[in-house]
Amino acid sequence: MITQTKETQAALTPNAAWELLKEGNKRFVEKKQTSRDLLQQVKETTSGQYPFATILGCIDSRVSAELIFDQGVGDIFSARVAGNIVNEDILGSMEFACKLAGTKIIVVLGHTSCGAVKGACDDAKMGNLTELLSKIRPAVVAVEEPADESQRNSKNINFVNAVAEKNVHMTMENIRKKSPVLKEMEDNGEILIIGGMYDIADGQVHYF
16 A cells, blocks of 8 residues: 555545545455555655545544554544534644645544533533533534433433434534635535544444
8 A cells, every 4th residue: 555645645536535535444344454564654754744634533442543444654634532523723733634734535523322422412511521512512402302301311322323423414514614714625626524423333434
């Protein structure tokens, strides 16, 4: 597997970048990961990096973007925060990744059985986590079913996963609303902004 160069990055379209991610996840699920000399890639990226994708994912230890998309050193920018939400720091990082460093796709990646989403469903309060979970709470409110309050908590995994998916959609909306830079790039066809859910049970990423 080649290490990304300025030329290979420039030759990729946003859709081609998406295909690389889909193919990588397929290899991961089928246990056919590409053989890489990671230390050689370390050497090859010493003078510069040319990633093709930016992944905004959760800090969950089971959802390492490089692993689940079967990518090597220098292939992706990986932004991770509990609940895969955005703030001005993450938006600025993604603007750097796309506008200045040339990545062709942003994937907002949620996952099943997300602990941060469970906390938001339960309206948990604890230190700085309180403020973080408040950014997920709008997704909790936006999921209307079940209406029974006794079912709208972390014990109902179907509700948790529905909120996690809604949170991905709302994060994508926030990226477009709060970053004119990225919105313009998407409108011009320079990047894709897509969402997906990683299933912690089988390793598959499902896009929407």
